Amino acid sequence: MPEDEKTSSHNTPLYTLHGMWCTSCALAVEGALTRLPGVIDASVHYPTATVWVKGERNAVDLTELAPVVKRLGYRLTELEAVDDAHERLEQESRYLTLRLLVGAAFGMWTMLASLLIYVGALPSASIEQVVAWISGAFALPVVVYSGLPFYRAGWRTLLAKRPGMDVLVSLGAIGAVSVSIGLLWRGSVEVYFDTAVMLIVLLLIGRLVETLCRHRGLKALDALALPDAAISAWQKGDWVLLPVNDVVAGMRVKLAPGELVTLDGILDAPGWIDTASLTGESLPRYFNAGQRVYAGCRYLGATPLVMQVTAGAGKRRLDRLRHEMRRYQAQKGELQKLADRFAAWLSPLALALSLVTLIGALLVGLGWEDALVRSLSVLVVACPCAVGLAVPLASLAGNGQAMQQGIALRDPAALEILARIHSVALDKTGTLTTGSHGVLHWQVRDGIDKHTLQHKLTSAVAGSEHPLAQALARWSGGDNNQRSKPYKVDEFPGEGRRVWLTNRQYLMVGSVRWLARQQVDVPSQAADGTLASASQVMLADESGWLATFYLTDQPVDDAEQSVKRLLASGYLVAMISGDRQGAVSWLGKRIGLPSEACYAQRSPEAKARLLCGLPSPTLFVGDGVNDTLSMAAADVSIAPLSASEAAREGASAQLMSPGVGGVVKLLNIAKRTRRVMEQNLFFSALYNTLALGVVVVMAIPPLIAVLAMAISSLSVTLNAARLAWSEPEQ
Incomplete structure (x- = not known):
């Protein structure tokens, strides 16, 4: 059990954070919240935009936290509904798509102009100069409009004193443009507008793919959603149709044949219920009067059935399950915390290395142009996108796999x-x-066949509510033989019963000791040692002992x-x-x-x-x-x-x-998910570490650094997507 559930003296509310752009934003808000007095712990889950806070009641109240978050440029609200979360992700997808389209439309002309210069396809230096300026002109909308979210997020993380990836991206893009303008001003055509364009466009592609993966992960909760249909409720002496949200606990509702149960309740009468949506059972189950039915099932009876509501909308079993799943999603595991720590120190380290590279290049005699290019490559290659995405995307994919297998991961x-x-x-x-007994073994008097025995047993246990009697009724085929229906029953609670049949014959069914007191000659028990632990029930008639049944709770x-x-x-x-x-x-x-x-x-x-x-x-x-x-x-x-x-x-x-069986499935899913987490974390960390070392000691064109960084981020996203889209192991 999580620690927060054991500690009742602290509140652990869950909120929604709006305006996040990447994991660096999550770390910035997380850092700001944990520094507040009275806050013990805080966790911001970027994929689901949820914030989990633990601390003193007043310290973690929304009115206290929202102004702090607002000063950073974000917005903190009450936990949004799942439908609202879908809408938010759709808006983010449209937002990203528009900026990506602008980046691609203008960026391709920048790339084409740069390519013509690189391959020497232009006839003269003056034309190359013009084409270089054209390359910069087409890069301007990409850098200004498409790159705006990166600059905004970078500034916010700087305000929170948690500079992250967006700071590096912003400095890389602005640096590439600044260096290029400086070179153009000096008459050089070796510009890097294409580097800025590639950096922004490829990162936008990664963000779009990532958003789609987040959308898919969020859909795991949709399996627990129910329609807001009207329901027939008893009100003021009549049955009226009410919105499901207006029906409260204690009210009585009527289920029509084939209707979906949208509220938790207790049945007034028995009926057949299809629980497939909740349990995956292929056959419906027979529920007795007084049994609890949960929302999400379907009533299959032929006549209307009345149910007393025990939990209204928002308090149903499925509602609680959805809320708990979202609550725990906001808390991070050990691998996610490790990834966050790595990403947190990587960005400041990259900034320091970039500055050291610039100074070192100047000290060894390189010109300002070469020194700035090397420094720029360090900024670009160090972007910790992959590290930030390594664990949360894999976790979301694993959650989706579990839900597909009928496992709700709280x-x-x-x-x-x-x-x-x-x-x-x-x-x-x-x-x-199963929690209900079944017949493990039975012995019968000589000359009695199984059909006759089942016929008599059906009469003996008909109408009994004792669990063992009901188990015997199931074994005998139920009480559908009207000729066997008794006309009188003498009950001896906890011991047995005597049933009088219409032909004045009687049957007795009960414990061994009770039948012995009724002067029935009880035979010796079965010699099989495996039956010693089973519950024994004996059946007798006018002629004496008829049969012994051994019952046990079946696996x-x-x-x-x-x-x-x-x-x-x-x-x-x-x-x-x-x-x-x-x-x-x-x-x-x-x-x-x-x-x-x-x-x-x-x-x-x-x-x-x-x-x-x-x-x-x-x-x-x-x-x-x-x-x-x-x-x-x-x-x-x-x-x-x-x-x-x-x-x-x-x-x-x-x-x-x-x-x-779900235990085995969940363990297999967990192994696959952790394997993907470790793969993502290892390769992203290895990439950033090695790439930083390479760009410090040798010159790498910024464009190559952009491509390497983008490939690393996309590989992490696609590896997590591979887990989400693969067939679960059985």
Whole structure:
């Protein structure tokens, strides 16, 4: 569990930051906020434009923070809706496209003019002079209009005392133009207008591609969005259509056949619900009256169904999940912090190296022209675009992959930890098992076939609400045989029941001890040791004992396959449960876990202590209130689909489909995401380090430096895009 959730004395609000241009802007605002009194920590997530702040209540209030951010040239507001975020990114895309079109339209003539001069295609020096001036004229709109965002962002980061990439870009572009004008004034045609144009145009292309990737990453939240359709609600004695936002908790709403459930609620009557949008289940589920239904499901009954609302719009389970995902997106993992630190010192270092290069070149006897060109190349090649984009774009891509696989990642920073997991601990009931019993084995009196047995069992358990009786009803085929319907039932709560049939015969079903007290000759138990932990239910009729059923909580469909894949991948896998030893041992054997990896009868405190003793980093998967302590003790935690509210709140990720197969998928996604993060970070850092060293000791044309810098940034963006667009591993 993140530290901020453990500390109730501090507020951790989430805001939206407008006006950012790149990661340097994010670092500038972040630095300004962390220096404020009362602010303990702040994190600005550039890809989603979100700001997470932790500190004293008054210190992190919007009214306190907004003026500070405004002085830097940005705007801080309440957290924007996802739809507004899409609109903002679309506006940014149009903004970038327009400036890119201007840059390309005028820049191509600058490049053509420069090319004619470089290859010596012009007939005379005077014509070359004219063409050089034309090259500068066409570069002017690119440098002034298309490059304006870079200058604005550079000035803002300087105000925040956190100079970043945009300072280098601005100095590089303005420097190239200034050097070129100076050379033209002296009569030289070796101008560098093309360098300024290429620097701005290529960076604009990178920003546009990056914005499209951010747009794609944000769409991961769209899977949790619901339409704002009108809903039929009971108001003032009549059913009226109300906007979904006007329906509050406690009101009763009516679901029409086939209607999408847009609010959380409790059913007044049973019905079939399609939960595919939330769980991925291919078959609908039958919900009983009193069961909770979450927004996002679809009602499939033939008649209207009434539901009492428990959570209105904005407070639904999906709403909370979306908000938590955005909250944790604003917090940074270790790799992102490392990238930020590298980018933070790289820009000042590049400025210092540029100045040293200029002075050094003059001291060794180079002319002002050559010295300025070398200094300019240092500025251009040092732009840390790739470093700033290395981690956040890969993280967004990994989040999108997880959502596609039915995994809601509440803490995207957990991807970095999940990629390094050594131990996986799993709860038993409700996590590795379905939470409902099934028939494991049965014995029957000689001369009774299975069909007859199922017929009698259907009559014996018809109408019972006991979980074991319902499990027996499912095994027998339900109570759809009207001839077996009893006319009288004597209930003995916690022990059994006697059912009188229409033909005056009776059946008894219940525990072994209860039937023994009813003078039924109870046979010896099954010799199979694996049944010792199972729950026993016996069936009897007028002739005495009829059958014994052994029931147990069945494993989820993918439990065995998932555990075997985890073991094959080299993880230390353990099952930690508060259930009886026999039940835990049986399940461990069933799913392929060795007995020494199955821990039974553990209290919540003991489970947490045991988890802390496993090789770290650790992952815990649990669903109950008793698992929340273990979730806090683990480095990262996952809640299955059927988890309790407390478990969901404490988990870093939540599975939106039945079973535990999502655990394996998420670990695979995390490994791929971290691999891309490390690749991006390594190559971008290596590029900047080596490139700076090269341009300091030898002359490299500024245009070549621009191309090298652009290729580095585009490679990082495309590598992250490769992760987002690739097919997830199964």
